[in-house]
Amino acid sequence: MTVAGLGKRFAAGGAPVLDDVTLTIGSGEFVCLLGASGCGKSTLLNIIAGLERPTSGTVEVASGNAAVMFQESALLPWLTARRNVELALELRGVRRDRRRNEALALLDVVNLADAAEKRPHELSGGMRQRVALARALAQDRQVLLMDEPFAALDAITRDLLHEQLELVWRQTGRTIVFVTHNVREAARLGQRVLLMSSRPGRIVNEWRIDDTGPRRIESPEVATLAIEITDQLRKELRRNAA
Incomplete structure (x- = not known):
C-alpha cells in the first residue's frame, strides 16, 4: 500500500485536515496510526478505504479494496x-x-x-x-483497516481482544492498519507505530518494533516504548498549542 502526497480539505479554501501524508505499508505488516483526537487519523483511514476522496495526492492498495472495521460493531x-x-x-x-x-x-x-x-x-x-x-x-481482502475498534471496551476485554487480533494477524497474514489514540495499545500491537501531528495531520515520527513474538501490554518493553512515544506526542501537542 502506498500513500503519496495526500492532502484533504473538507471545504474549498478551508484549513487542511491532512497535508502531504506519504507512507508505504508492506504486505503483512501491522501498522498503528497514532495521534491526538482530531489529528486526521480516521480521515486518512477513510481515504485509504475509498470512503472519502482526497483533495490531493494518491492512494494505491495493491490488492484492491480493503475491509474496514469501525469502533461500533454495526x-x-x-x-x-x-x-x-x-x-x-x-x-x-x-x-x-x-x-x-x-x-x-x-x-x-x-x-x-x-x-x-x-x-x-x-x-x-x-x-x-x-x-x-x-x-x-x-x-x-488482504488489507484490514481498523478505526479504534476497541476504544469503547473495558481494559480487560480490550487486552483479550489484543491477543485475539494478534493471533488472527499471524494466522492470516493480513496487512493491518490500526488507528488508535491509545499509546499503550499502539506499543502493544504495532510492528510500526506512526505518529501524526495535530491539524494539519502529517506523519511526524515512526517507530519500528522487532517482532520477537507476542507482547503483553504490561511488559517492560511495551512500557518503555509507550513512554518514548508519549513524550513525542506531548511535544507535538505543545508545538500545536503554541
Missing part, C-alpha cells in the same frame, strides 16, 4: 452472529451451500463458534467486536 440486530458473517460472504458472491460452513470457520478463528446462533443483544461488547472482525475477514 451488526444487524435481527440476524445471528453466523448470519451477520454470512451476509458478508453473500455480498462477496460465495455460493449459498458454502456460506454456513465458511461463516462458522471464521467465527472459530475469533473463538466464537459456540455463539454462532446468538443475536447481537445476547453478546457482550467484546463478543460483538469479534463477530465484526469475523465479518471483516469474510470480505477476504
Whole structure:
C-alpha cells in the first residue's frame, strides 16, 4: 500500500485536515496510526478505504479494496452472529451451500463458534467486536483497516481482544492498519507505530518494533516504548498549542 502526497480539505479554501501524508505499508505488516483526537487519523483511514476522496495526492492498495472495521460493531440486530458473517460472504458472491460452513470457520478463528446462533443483544461488547472482525475477514481482502475498534471496551476485554487480533494477524497474514489514540495499545500491537501531528495531520515520527513474538501490554518493553512515544506526542501537542 502506498500513500503519496495526500492532502484533504473538507471545504474549498478551508484549513487542511491532512497535508502531504506519504507512507508505504508492506504486505503483512501491522501498522498503528497514532495521534491526538482530531489529528486526521480516521480521515486518512477513510481515504485509504475509498470512503472519502482526497483533495490531493494518491492512494494505491495493491490488492484492491480493503475491509474496514469501525469502533461500533454495526451488526444487524435481527440476524445471528453466523448470519451477520454470512451476509458478508453473500455480498462477496460465495455460493449459498458454502456460506454456513465458511461463516462458522471464521467465527472459530475469533473463538466464537459456540455463539454462532446468538443475536447481537445476547453478546457482550467484546463478543460483538469479534463477530465484526469475523465479518471483516469474510470480505477476504488482504488489507484490514481498523478505526479504534476497541476504544469503547473495558481494559480487560480490550487486552483479550489484543491477543485475539494478534493471533488472527499471524494466522492470516493480513496487512493491518490500526488507528488508535491509545499509546499503550499502539506499543502493544504495532510492528510500526506512526505518529501524526495535530491539524494539519502529517506523519511526524515512526517507530519500528522487532517482532520477537507476542507482547503483553504490561511488559517492560511495551512500557518503555509507550513512554518514548508519549513524550513525542506531548511535544507535538505543545508545538500545536503554541
